[in-house]
Amino acid sequence: MAQEIYFNDHKQKFTMEHAWLELRYDQKWLGASTTKDKVKSKRRKVDSQTAQSSSSVQDGHGEEAMTRPVGVKAAKGKGKKPVRKQATLEEEEKERMELKNIWEIKQADFANKQTLNKQKLLDSLVTKTEPLTELESALKIKLITEFLV
Known part of the structure; x- marks a missing residue:
């Protein structure tokens, strides 16, 4: 048919x-x-009873309107949205300060490790029993002047 x-x-x-x-x-x-005879026209005919409120006008099918499934692009867009809400300015500032403090601590730790390594190198040069080469003696003098200044 x-x-x-x-x-x-x-x-x-x-x-x-x-x-x-x-x-x-x-x-x-x-x-x-659905067949054409069940579907009503989207245009309404003007009757003498125009006093009816527009909220009382029902859907053309007479049954519950079926919701359409979410499209592919809409589903992808929904999936890409952030899960949590945007942090307030105060929270962002607090996080920034915490990160700044952590960065300063890490820099200080790195500087302490460098000085400790230099001290170990100087100790090994001072405790060496055999005669030092020219490079080793120059390095020893350089490290001593760094620690004294």
Whole structure:
């Protein structure tokens, strides 16, 4: 029946039967399969009873309106939104100060490690029993002057 209507309207045979069989009960396309006599026009006729409020006008189908599923792009957009709300300015400032304090502590720790390594190197040069090479003696003098200044 439907294929005959399509042929009469479009003058060609309906070639997407396999797709229609898959999609005809899909929620998005259920509204398209209703017959034309059940669907009312979207335009309202002006009656003598225009005193009715627009809130009392019901949907054209007479049954509950079916909600359409979320589209692919809308679902992706929803998935990419941040889960939590934006932090307030005070919270951001507090986090920034905490990170700044951590950074300062790490820098001080790194400087302490460097001086400790230099002290160990100087100790190893001072305690060395055999004669020092030119490079070792120059390094020893440099480290001693650094610690004294």
